[in-house]
Amino acid sequence: MSDDIPFIDLAAALADDAPEDLLATVRRAAETLGIIQVVNHGVPTEVIADFNDGFGRVFNLPREQKEQLTSPTGHPFRGWRQWPDDFGRLELERFSIAQYDDTDAALAAGLSPEHATLYTHANVWPPQEPGLRAATHRYHDAIVDVARRVLSLYARVLDVPAETFPLGGDVYTNVVVNSYPQWPHEDASDEEKLLLLEHTDGAAITVLHQEGDYAGLQGQHSDGTWIPVPVRPDALQVFTGTLLTNWSEGRLRPGRHRVVAGGSATRRSSAVFINPSLDTVVEPLPAFANPEGSDFEPVSVWKQAHGGVEEYLRVFGRPEQLAAWRENRPFVADVTA
Template identity: 40%
Template sequence: MSQIPVVNLGPALTGASAGAGAAPVVAELRRALADVGFLQVVGHGVPAALVDAAYATMDQVAALPDDERRALVRPRASQRGLFEQIDGQGRVLNRALQFITYDDLTAAEADGAVGGHPDYFVPNVWPEQLPGFKATWQRYAEATRELARTLMSLFAQALELPADYFAAPFAKDVTLFSANFYPPQPADADHEDVLLVAHADSGGLTVLHQRGDYEGLQLRGLDGEWITVPVRADAFVINIGHLLSRWTNGRYPATVHRVVAGPAPADQRQSIATFFLPNVDTVVTPVPTMVGAEGSRFEPITAYDWQRQFMEKYVLTKTYAEPATA
């Protein structure tokens, strides 16, 4: 397949759990995920003004003085704060500001989300000097989480499961949000062509918006060829991660993707990713409708244990700028 499927969610948004409107959307979703594991969705209900507001806050962070921006940097293992992945010459390949659903352990405890893993709930890091920053991201986070919930309901139906099958596993979701910036690369021939190496995402669904001077997101098709994902202002890119693939017993793949540099030195790119992650104590095991005569291909694993393994194997092996010291 050389094109990314585009699915209009509009007919299903009046009630993803029932009605004739959801059925054709479910069928399209099933085909898209089975064929490539990626799709774009339109008619998703997330206001364009909210997306624009989130990008505007990213520009504000980029405009901060170096010392103020560096104060947001945290150790990469925390998945909170600002991270800068650098190449062998110390040049920034990509920059990400990340936070999760719960602001800190106190907030997680109040919602009953800790699940025996208090170490997971490291405090979020916010640029307090930017008025309205946190409020904007909280609105964006809730809007994209709601979209992810709708998609999970539709996906459950695609697996011939009840529409609310995934509601409980994501009732206390620890969704990770990542505001990503890929800066212009130098004109010399030494710069990296790949700004984010090939990988598949860790969790359930990823809901991603992208914009920029060029189309830099590529996915690897089943034939091994790289397919460029078009940039559409009205669309979110959707892909499934390793945990959701495990739920399907590997029937639906977690698609490998990467980000490449633009063709011109001045090219830059931004994206906002919502990694919809289940409750930390959710036990992920293949669903009954996906386990045939061959049995289960995967052992049960908690979302917490999987996320730790993923971090150690895929994330912490890269080189990042160190946090500022007092």
């Protein structure tokens, strides 16, 4: 099963003398699954460890301390949050970090006043981990570099110029760290113990690292079957997002995935969602354009980002969470079991 989600030596695949069978494997996975795992990716082990270990300690804090790390304004994509299933059982803890800490930082980075409004709700950094902010930025920058190299690899296997996918220098990103709890309810099918529902990411590309004792992350094959994404400490998982599918006129399949419960220990994953700049309108690129017309509508990265919170809460938010957001106050979900 693990062969269905290939491990790709990224340095070897980008070399001038890359083996043809390796490139063929990348192309097959990109076109039929939308998920690969990359090794020899150039991200130092200590950069990954500093980031993961720091957030591991955050998730291990007493609950009353973690509650102080929620967004003071109820923003669902800032700081710590948790959510239970319909029976009150904890499904997931999450810590979310925006690209810039606040509007001042966004303006200083060169964003327009309009785009800087995305950061009106500030990041929350745990005072218990004073080095975590710097570790996160190191990790983020290294992961974005991996994304750029994977995009150039995808261009290569599709036989278009390396710079075809215009990610640009001023990318728009978000970082999310997920902690999945131990799950004693093993007498259930995968469909009955979903911790994260099946979905495709709305970014151009997502790069993820996972830790744990079981392969809870699953990808969906083109025939609808689900296959595990093996846990390998030195690997990074790369998912094609819907923006990249749009750019390629459907040549690159979006990586549909989900997370199921299992294992006797907590499982963690960290994801960096990477998009082109906020002023980008994504539509099929000339290299992939269909002369008979496109099945893909243009997508404004700014409009998608600007409406992201409202859309998320409309689809997934519970009444009490939506009320906290409307009232500009913290929200902590009740976990009863």
